[in-house]
Amino acid sequence: MRRRTLLAGCATLAAAGSAVLFLSEGPLQRFIDRSRSLTGISDLDPQLAAELLATLAADDSPDPNDVDLLTAWYAGAIERDGTWELVTYRDALIWQILTFAHPLGVCGGAFGSWAHPPEL
Numbered sequence: 338m339r340r341r342t343l344l345a346g347c348a349t350l351a352a353a354g355s356a357v358l359f360l361s362e363g364p365l366q367r368f369i370d371r372s373r374s375l376t377g378i379s380d381l382d383p384q385l386a387a388e389l390l391a392t393l394a395a396d397d398s399p400d401p402n403d404v405d406l407l408t409a410w411y412a413g414a415i416e417r418d419g420t421w422e423l424v425t426y427r428d429a430l431i432w433q434i435l436t437f438a439h440p441l442g443v444c445g446g447a448f449g450s451w452a453h454p455p456e457l
Contacts, residue, residue: 365390375403376410376430385428389415392424 365383368390372381389409393401395417405415413429414421427440437455 372406372410375407378430378433381410382428385425388424392422 365387369381369383369386372386373379392415393405393409401409409415409424411430411434413425413431414423416422427443429440432438432440437457
């Protein structure tokens, strides 16, 4: 499969807003399967997977290495030539690990929820 075909497919998928159409086979499904294996998380967001794959595929490298893939999922950002490109902030997997924290600017619960100690 050519890079251009992959990018066109991911762009179409993102524009349609429905990753389910592209999940049955192809590069996105392989990317999700590999991501599940590396992260240990089975319910990864397919729409976010399509965005991450499209951003990672913007490089000329055909397949991201494990570190780049994990960084993309957990940080929500991709480093390219010393510059970071943010793909997601709120949906980065780091917030699932840091159960005692939430993304800045995102409410942690109902009004007054800050008054109760966090569950550890």
